[in-house]
Amino acid sequence: MIITENLGKRFDDFEAVRDVNLQVREGELLALLGPNGAGKTTTVRMLSAILQPTSGHARVNGYDVVAEADQVRRSVGLLTEQPGLYLRMTGLEYLVFYGRLYGLDDSTTARRSLELFARFAMEGVADKRLGIYSKGMRQKVGIIRAMLHDPAVLLLDEPTSAMDPHSAKLVRDAIAELRQDRRSIILCTHNLAEAEALADRIAIINRGLIVAQGSAAQLKRDLLGAPTMEVKLDRPLNGEIELLADVITAEQSADDVIRYRTADPAATNPRLVQRLTQLGLGVVSLQPLPQSLEDVYLSVVGALPRREEEA
């Protein structure tokens, strides 16, 4: 479980993160989205007890990130933005080294490492030097390192970056599986489809502030408004649109297409179909227009100046 209350971090005169309020329950995955320099990495570093907050509080797996930093570090598995491996070591040597730091005996680490290597389709390379691994393989080793000590909390910064689609799917499947093990997971990503597919909730951070938070559906509803419906007719309209005014407010129409927004499709759509039929217009199709997380993201981040742009 991760709880933050008005969490903030100031570097001298630069406020990297401010008033961050998050809650990630056991078995829940929160995707943290935001442009580069928005404060994602600083937030993750505070939650992994690498950096100390300058304001607010955070508890990770029940431990305070400042007062019980050691316990926090033992509870957290961190995948950093860059895997940061020791390239002269073999994969297994590397993981045994980390296992020792987490207090695991070598045989347990080796067994678990090999299991995880197999899980990520990397059988047979554990005894090869990390220097010869591809980018994607290195990223997977980073993930294995984060999972090695079976942490209750996982903080994953761009876990599928630099991976081919197959590897990325393997990692996504593994993340979904890890959530089922009742872990609390924060996933920082720029891949919005991945966030939508994996996350129970999404938080968007910009200029150090959480500017939107909720499930994907909730964010779409709150930030993009009522869904837009599109009706395709069997013939072009001939002035009938004015006769629909008491049912819908048409936003955009082509000759044989009507678009409108409705907060209550269950009530509006049957009434509209009935009216169209009365007017002698056949309905070829009626469907909601897809609302993407990208639209949500751009509506929030695009409307606000970004740090990179300010700089």
Place this chain on the structure above:
Amino acid sequence: MATAQRVQALPRRRVRWPIARHDLRLALIITRREVRDAFRDWRIIVPIFILTLVFPLLMNFTAGRLLSFVSDYGAEIVGTRLVPFLLLVVGFFPTSFSLVIALETFVGEKERNSLEPLLATPLTNQQLYLGKMLAAVVPPLTASYLGIAVYLAGLAVTVGWYPSWQLLVQTVLLTTIQGIMMVSGAVIVSSQTTSTRAANLLASFIIVPMALLLQFEAVVMFWGNYAGLWWLLLALLITAVILVRMGIYVFNREELLGRDIDQIRLGWMARLFWNRLTGRSPEGRYPSLRNWYRQTLALLPGHRMPLTAAFIAFLGALFVGYFLAQHYPFPPALQARLSEIDQVQNISRIAGVAGRLPLLIFTHNLRVIVLASLLGVFTFGVAGLGVYMLPWTLIAYMAAQLAAAGESPWQFLLATIAPHATVELPALLLVAAAALRWQSSLIAPTHGRTISESWLTAAADFSRLFVGVAAPLLLLAALIEALVTPQVVVAVFGGG
């Protein structure tokens, strides 16, 4: 297919958390990995091998030729003085590699982004520092000891030369301490940079003093003052402890990953200093003069430790003056002249500048403070404190010489020093204490502040105490010294 395979959850009871703070075992895990990694890099192995085996043999040959050459001219002493120095050089060269390894191991990790995962483990900062420091020091030192052994074995076989136990112990200790100094210096350099290139540029701040040190050691050894080498060793040991202490502080998660430290943020620095100096609030309001003084005086309790240190240094300065006078008394002829000194006549000599005297005295004290501050900045306050205390050593020395000449030292002190010293001494002790706190803040920064914050804050506190308290007192002391002290001297020593 791997995707179908589910990873078995780790039984919780199998996870051991053996970490007690400063647990050496975890530090040694880091050391072992680093050493193994270093020895997989031929760029480290080859030079170490050459410096361990080839270089000592070359030095061995050089020493043999040197001894033979100088003996042809009856100058054996030159040879016997140079051979021990070559021993030091043989030990030093492999040690210099500790600097390379340290820069690689600390800033190289930062550059390759492999430090952050390490910082996310349960390792304490001290364990990480200790582990990496041992990794940087142990292989080069081992090479140094081996190199020394090869060199000595060669000398024993070729020219039958054996070092004294004292020389051997001193060489090994010097080599060890120099290695530790270079590594701890490298940690400090590494903490202030984010690239190996920048670290290499900054490494000249370590290499240049070490080269100068080696030259100084050469002079001491050529002089044959091996007793003096013990004092040098003590000074180096103290410096090494200070650097390690500083290294331990800067090697923490906050300093290492906290910010982009390659930038010089003059605006922020100026604002921090100015706000602290003037008491400007975050809302931009300045305090009234009365409140500013209240805030300034509130800084005094925080200076208790440095004030105590400055006072002890003052007592030490008096003792040193007295001690020197006992061991280096004036010759009888000079002592006789001390009895003849006419203090009143001395005063008449400054009559020409009497009008400007307060300003002269005040500006002189200001110059001393500027000099002491500059010296203190580069010596963690030690040399600065020495400058402040030097006049008191001279005063004590003179008082003791007067006593030896049969004059009353108390009359001298009470008449010529005490009137203005009652104001000047507290002011100088306060300035010395504030300067010491400021300049030593690099070694022991305030908890919760970065090094630069601590340093700037302490510098502003020093400026505040100087401007608000010490400078007015020094001005008053200058007035007393120029206008009152001469009257007291005239009254005490007679005349008119």
